[in-house]
Amino acid sequence: MELIRLEMTPKERKLAYARGEEVDRIPTTLSAGETAPPLYGIDIRDYYFSADAMVEVETALANDFHADNMGMGLGLRTLVEALGTKLEYPRKNVAYIIEPALKSFDDVENMDLVNVEKDGRFPIIIEAFERLQARFGEEWILGSGLAGPLTTAASLIGTETFLKATVKNKEGVHRLLKYSTDCIVKCCRDLNRRLGIGFALSEPMAARNLLSKKQFNEFFLPYLKQTVKRLNEFQGSTSIHICGNTRDRWKEVVDAGVSSFWVDNCESLKELKESYGDRIAVSGNLIPVEVLRDGTAEEIEENVRLCIEQAGDNPCGYNLCPGCTTPVGTSKENMTAFMNAAAVYGKGARKGCMPRGMQEILEKKLIK
């Protein structure tokens, strides 16, 4: 399958769409990053430690798919690794936590804030961003994302320990969350100054699957609000992704001041649009495993159509993307099918209006 080539650069598209003008395709992003190296014959482990490999993968993704995003994500683990959490790096798979940085909540007292100039893999990532910025800065708006305060705090002490402490050691939990918030803000601010990029937040820990609404309100919301406010001081707006069930806490997330909400495929884009689309942009939520990785081109096309039908006319804008990270093992063919379906159904998109592509397809079908 050949990629449908478009006229606008991702940067032109993003800026025009934000201004309320019509663009050639609905903004579309692929959340591939650390799962993409195998597509280009690179071991994931090598990718983590090589600016050359990062630049190579991002360049190849840009050429092959022309999605609107570019830039290595910091993911859920780069920051906590830099703060001392130990990770395992399998050769062909994504890294995972083997030992949290902190043994007890009191250890926070002795921790320094992160230094992106020297800690963990940050220097490698900075180098790769500088090279990408020089090469693609005219055509793309580069950006990144990282775990928010809750997920960061849990990864510093261990998730189970963290959850139990929300009952048994509230004060310790708040201290750790405050420290996590400060590290995130410092990390993003320092990288923003150096590279001119903005950051999105990911909070898989904040879903109903793990956290009750009461815990969410007590231990997450104050820190989300604070993080968004402080990030906005230098990057203007901040978006969020939460995996899992979130419906019972949409209002709180929106009230926290995020600009855009990327929801899991278990949630309805239509309901999110109808409830809060006049206040936030909506992102999502193609089914990652069963459709994007394992589905046929037709199934991908149908899922793209459904996503756009649900949220393509969101008043504050819509961004088409998978419901979570693009899974390892997703073929180039399937990613091309996704981008092409976006180009066809999302053709002629303008904030608040259903893309003209949807109407054209409908008319074609009626004529047939």
Added chain:
Amino acid sequence: MSSKEELLKRLSDGVVEMEEDDVAEAAQEYLDGGYPAFDGIMEGLVDGMNRASQLYEEEEYFVTDVLLCSDAMYAGLDILRPHLPEVSNDDKVTGVIGVVEGDTHDIGKNLVKIMLETAGFNMIDLGRDVPLTKFVETAKEENADFVCMSTLMTTTMGGMKTVIGLLEEAGLRDKVKVMIGGGPISQKYADKIGADGYSQNAVEAVKLAKRLLNIA
């Protein structure tokens, strides 16, 4: 001195209310009163954990609550278990459980283990980041009736299929039921790789195990 019934209620309530220290204290008083450990476990601790499971199913309780209830249950078990009459595990249905290699997210697995143990299964917990061959070796050594695998990551779910293949190679597939679960897992995926069942949460996992193994 409290009566047996009073102490059983205290054990059960202590589990539901996550009072680890009080459960340990009540368990000791219960033993000191000369009451049988087995009843204390089943009608006290397990009864409390079953009530906690029910509350979890009704979404009154969340993950954190179940973890704390189970801490309380295990605190009581540590005291009562040494006083059980010697019985072999032979009559018990045995399951092997773990998070597949390459993943250390184990809260879901822990919840499933807790609920299956509470339901009377003998569970052998291999922990997290478990080498795939370990599932098969353990199932063979322990003469297990079923294997439960979990992962939260799309990158490691392929390991479940490998384990099913290894069980076949070892000639165990007909004897061992395979249950899978975790964030990216679905019934469709279970069907695709030839697992016997998928469940969405820990409460469903118990129902699934009972169904697969024909236990009422």
